[in-house]
Amino acid sequence: MKAKSNTMTLDQFKDKHYGKHGSEKREELEAGYENFKIGALLHEARLEKGLTQEELAEKVGTTKSYISKIENNVKEVRISTLRKIVEIGLGGQVQLSIKL
Numbered sequence: 001m002k003a004k005s006n007t008m009t010l011d012q013f014k015d016k017h018y019g020k021h022g023s024e025k026r027e028e029l030e031a032g033y034e035n036f037k038i039g040a041l042l043h044e045a046r047l048e049k050g051l052t053q054e055e056l057a058e059k060v061g062t063t064k065s066y067i068s069k070i071e072n073n074v075k076e077v078r079i080s081t082l083r084k085i086v087e088i089g090l091g092g093q094v095q096l097s098i099k100l
Helices: 008-020 024-048 053-060 063-072 078-089
Strands: none
Touching: 008 024, 024 063, 024 078, 053 063, 053 078
Protein backbone atom coordinates (compact mmCIF):
# COMPACT_ATOMS: atom_id res chain seq x y z
CA MET A 1 0.00 0.00 0.00
CA LYS A 2 1.37 3.39 -1.03
CA ALA A 3 1.65 6.02 1.73
CA LYS A 4 0.08 9.40 1.06
CA SER A 5 2.68 12.13 0.64
CA ASN A 6 2.21 15.42 2.51
CA THR A 7 4.73 17.27 0.38
CA MET A 8 3.63 20.10 -1.85
CA THR A 9 5.29 22.30 -4.41
CA LEU A 10 6.24 25.88 -3.58
CA ASP A 11 3.38 27.15 -5.75
CA GLN A 12 0.92 24.87 -3.94
CA PHE A 13 2.20 26.17 -0.60
CA LYS A 14 1.81 29.79 -1.72
CA ASP A 15 -1.69 29.07 -3.10
CA LYS A 16 -2.73 27.51 0.21
CA HIS A 17 -1.25 30.13 2.54
CA TYR A 18 -1.29 33.31 0.43
CA GLY A 19 -4.04 32.72 -2.12
CA LYS A 20 -4.00 32.32 -5.88
CA HIS A 21 -2.07 34.62 -8.23
CA GLY A 22 -3.82 37.98 -8.36
CA SER A 23 -5.02 38.01 -4.75
CA GLU A 24 -3.80 40.95 -2.66
CA LYS A 25 -1.94 38.80 -0.13
CA ARG A 26 -0.22 36.79 -2.89
CA GLU A 27 0.80 39.92 -4.81
CA GLU A 28 2.39 41.38 -1.65
CA LEU A 29 4.35 38.16 -1.18
CA GLU A 30 5.56 38.12 -4.78
CA ALA A 31 6.55 41.83 -4.67
CA GLY A 32 8.52 41.21 -1.50
CA TYR A 33 10.34 38.35 -3.16
CA GLU A 34 11.36 40.55 -6.10
CA ASN A 35 12.85 43.12 -3.71
CA PHE A 36 14.69 40.35 -1.85
CA LYS A 37 16.00 39.00 -5.15
CA ILE A 38 17.39 42.42 -6.18
CA GLY A 39 19.29 42.70 -2.91
CA ALA A 40 20.65 39.17 -3.21
CA LEU A 41 21.76 39.75 -6.80
CA LEU A 42 23.53 42.98 -5.85
CA HIS A 43 25.24 41.26 -2.92
CA GLU A 44 26.45 38.43 -5.14
CA ALA A 45 27.67 40.81 -7.87
CA ARG A 46 29.51 42.99 -5.35
CA LEU A 47 31.32 39.97 -3.93
CA GLU A 48 32.17 38.78 -7.45
CA LYS A 49 33.80 42.16 -8.09
CA GLY A 50 35.71 41.87 -4.81
CA LEU A 51 34.22 45.06 -3.39
CA THR A 52 33.17 45.85 0.16
CA GLN A 53 29.90 47.66 0.74
CA GLU A 54 31.91 50.73 1.63
CA GLU A 55 33.95 50.61 -1.60
CA LEU A 56 30.80 50.21 -3.70
CA ALA A 57 29.11 53.06 -1.85
CA GLU A 58 32.08 55.36 -2.48
CA LYS A 59 32.03 54.56 -6.22
CA VAL A 60 28.37 55.54 -6.55
CA GLY A 61 28.27 58.41 -4.05
CA THR A 62 26.15 56.84 -1.33
CA THR A 63 26.74 55.26 2.07
CA LYS A 64 27.72 51.78 3.20
CA SER A 65 24.53 51.76 5.27
CA TYR A 66 22.37 52.34 2.19
CA ILE A 67 24.06 49.52 0.25
CA SER A 68 23.61 47.23 3.25
CA LYS A 69 19.92 48.09 3.53
CA ILE A 70 19.35 47.26 -0.15
CA GLU A 71 21.27 43.99 0.06
CA ASN A 72 19.36 42.97 3.19
CA ASN A 73 15.93 43.92 1.86
CA VAL A 74 15.45 46.65 4.46
CA LYS A 75 15.12 49.41 1.88
CA GLU A 76 13.65 49.37 -1.62
CA VAL A 77 15.87 50.76 -4.34
CA ARG A 78 14.71 53.12 -7.09
CA ILE A 79 15.41 51.96 -10.64
CA SER A 80 17.59 55.02 -11.30
CA THR A 81 19.67 54.23 -8.21
CA LEU A 82 19.86 50.54 -9.10
CA ARG A 83 21.20 51.47 -12.55
CA LYS A 84 23.82 53.74 -10.96
CA ILE A 85 24.96 51.01 -8.56
CA VAL A 86 25.14 48.36 -11.28
CA GLU A 87 26.58 50.47 -14.09
CA ILE A 88 28.94 52.82 -12.26
CA GLY A 89 29.70 50.77 -9.16
CA LEU A 90 29.85 47.29 -10.61
CA GLY A 91 30.54 47.95 -14.30
CA GLY A 92 27.46 45.97 -15.29
CA GLN A 93 24.15 46.47 -17.03
CA VAL A 94 20.57 46.35 -15.74
CA GLN A 95 18.08 44.47 -17.90
CA LEU A 96 14.38 44.81 -17.18
CA SER A 97 11.41 43.09 -18.73
CA ILE A 98 7.67 43.39 -18.46
CA LYS A 99 5.47 40.30 -18.70
CA LEU A 100 1.80 40.67 -19.56
